[in-house]
Amino acid sequence: MFTLTGMANTIYSDSMTESFKMLIGGHWLPAEELFEITNKYNGELLGRVPTCDKEIFEMAVRAARDGFETLSNTPSYQRARILSKTSQLIDSAKEDLAELIAQEAGKPIKQALTEVERAVQTFQFASEEAKNIHGKTVPMDAAVGSEGKVGFYLRFPAGIVGAITPFNFPLNLVAHKVAPAIAAGCSVILKPSSLTPLIAIKLGEIMQEAELPAGGLNIVFGSGDAVGSWMVTDPRIALISFTGSPPAGKKIKESSGLKKVVLELGSNSAVIIDETADLDSAIPLCVKGSFNFAGQSCISVQRIYVHKQIFDKFVESFLGEVKKLKVGNPSSKETDVGPMITETESKRIESWVNEAVRQGAKMLIGGKRQSQFFQPTVLTNVKPEMKVVANEVFAPLVSLIPFADFEEALNLVNDSVYGLQAGIFTRDIQKAFAAVKKLKVGGVMINDVSTYRADHMPYGGVKESGLGREGVKYAVEEMTDIKMVCFNLI
Ligand code: NAD
Numbered sequence: 001m002f003t004l005t006g007m008a009n010t011i012y013s014d015s016m017t018e019s020f021k022m023l024i025g026g027h028w029l030p031a032e033e034l035f036e037i038t039n040k041y042n043g044e045l046l047g048r049v050p051t052c053d054k055e056i057f058e059m060a061v062r063a064a065r066d067g068f069e070t071l072s073n074t075p076s077y078q079r080a081r082i083l084s085k086t087s088q089l090i091d092s093a094k095e096d097l098a099e100l101i102a103q104e105a106g107k108p109i110k111q112a113l114t115e116v117e118r119a120v121q122t123f124q125f126a127s128e129e130a131k132n133i134h135g136k137t138v139p140m141d142a143a144v145g146s147e148g149k150v151g152f153y154l155r156f157p158a159g160i161v162g163a164i165t166p167f168n169f170p171l172n173l174v175a176h177k178v179a180p181a182i183a184a185g186c187s188v189i190l191k192p193s194s195l196t197p198l199i200a201i202k203l204g205e206i207m208q209e210a211e212l213p214a215g216g217l218n219i220v221f222g223s224g225d226a227v228g229s230w231m232v233t234d235p236r237i238a239l240i241s242f243t244g245s246p247p248a249g250k251k252i253k254e255s256s257g258l259k260k261v262v263l264e265l266g267s268n269s270a271v272i273i274d275e276t277a278d279l280d281s282a283i284p285l286c287v288k289g290s291f292n293f294a295g296q297s298c299i300s301v302q303r304i305y306v307h308k309q310i311f312d313k314f315v316e317s318f319l320g321e322v323k324k325l326k327v328g329n330p331s332s333k334e335t336d337v338g339p340m341i342t343e344t345e346s347k348r349i350e351s352w353v354n355e356a357v358r359q360g361a362k363m364l365i366g367g368k369r370q371s372q373f374f375q376p377t378v379l380t381n382v383k384p385e386m387k388v389v390a391n392e393v394f395a396p397l398v399s400l401i402p403f404a405d406f407e408e409a410l411n412l413v414n415d416s417v418y419g420l421q422a423g424i425f426t427r428d429i430q431k432a433f434a435a436v437k438k439l440k441v442g443g444v445m446i447n448d449v450s451t452y453r454a455d456h457m458p459y460g461g462v463k464e465s466g467l468g469r470e471g472v473k474y475a476v477e478e479m480t481d482i483k484m485v486c487f488n489l490i
Pocket of ligand 1: 168169191192194225229232248264266267298299392420460
């Protein structure tokens with residue numbers, strides 16, 4: 001079993017299983033009520049984590065207020081050093097961190113390692129961005145009556161950032177909130193997913209080692225309905241940066257009043273394969289994009305629209321690649337697909353697949369559930385209104401759908417309440433640009449899958465996929481306020 005090493009955080013309970021603490025104002029605090037974190041593959045207990053109550057939450061807000069006072073007055077070169085050191089420390093512990101993600105999230109170790117390597121970059125990008133926060137001059141005399149004035153704006157840190165994160169990228173999505181916040185000079189109260197909080201504890205330890213001032217990062221644990229909603233409604237928290245499901249995102253928007261919110265939500269992402277596509281490169285990318293981390297990614301490939309001329313050929317090769325996937329223990333280097341996060345989730349997707357089959361869908365491969373595992377599953381003959389097409393599946397399940405005309409395929413991609421990212425495989429530049437223009441999504445990947453993301457690019461959705469953008473530079477913009485300065489040269 002992976003254990004978090006050392007530091008004040010680690011104590012032992014009667015059963016010798018570690019009980020962890022919350023990070024408040026630079027100290028690790030225990031609480032009486034604990035909940036259990038298990039290995040998602042074998043159910044072994046990994047540790048117990050305390051539940052934040054109102055009293056501790058109040059301490060966290062006060063600590064974050066002090067942390068903000070310190071960080072907003074810390075020069076940017078110093079904030080950059082803390083972030084760069086964090087990046088180095090993550091890099092030097094990457095094997096252990098990946099193993100922890102594999103155990104608490106059930107993510108296959110090779111994909112967990114990629115997540116850790118991405119977090120190394122996210123902190124490095126933030127370190128560079130900390131020194132690159134600019135204002136701009138404004139040509140005041142462009143307005144009649146503003147002759148003789150000189151104007152410019154500056155960016156100031158917004159205040160305390162409330163970061164609420166999901167289970168599926170438990171390190172890098174925490175990094176996408178904490179790193180830009182520190183770069184901007186904001187302090188953070190982080191509430192990670194209750195399914196995967198241990199890697200956030202590890203990050204807290206690392207950032208202390210990187211000499212983040214006390215109160216710069218505070219970590220609390222508990223449910224979204226309790227601790228999450230205290231964060232959303234507390235007027236002392238300036239901004240909520242949320243990544244998670246669309247229903248939770250809607251609740252947050254409704255209850256946050258005038259507080260700034262950045263919402264990174266779900267999707268039923270699509271890929272188009274036109275008749276000119278290079279199938280040798282498209283098919284392996286589509287298989288990975290559909291089944292990595294058992295499809296539990298917000299930009300996982302869920303719908304593949306394939307031109308009818310090449311549909312049969314595509315299906316045959318695609319299924320050939322799916323058969324090669326190794327399903328099993330996430331800690332094994334061979335594994336491509338691990339368990340889903342809970343058995344409730346694997347039962348949910350089993351019922352959606354069964355319902356689709358009853359409604360006329362054809363199962364090409366997979367469809368079986370064993371406890372938390374759901375076999376990589378491919379459907380065809382699906383209809384737009386089926387749950388497996390219209391809702392976010394968030395599971396190892398993809399539908400292959402033939403189309404006759406490119407314009408029709410673009411319309412099918414847009415026929416969704418979501419709009420996060422889409423992929424188009426084509427050698428036709430006209431079609432590539434038509435897709436860029438017409439698709440209602442936050443990102444179009446040409447000759448790549450919807451699942452592609454680099455950590456410095458603007459990332460986020462339209463429609464029910466969210467509001468605002470992450471990607472370090474863009475998150476820093478969200479986390480800073482513009483202040484206009486105008487000199488009247490009298
Ligand atoms: P979830 O919404 O169940 O939980 C996410 C976090 O929100 C958790 O910390 C949870 O405790 C908290 N939360 C839940 N309800 C809340 C409320 N009312 N107020 C405040 N906090 C609340 O999501 P999940 O199951 O952990 O993650 C899967 C979802 O996240 C999927 O829909 C996926 O598409 C989405 N996601 C989106 C992105 C993106 O960048 N767009 C990335 C990863 C995951």
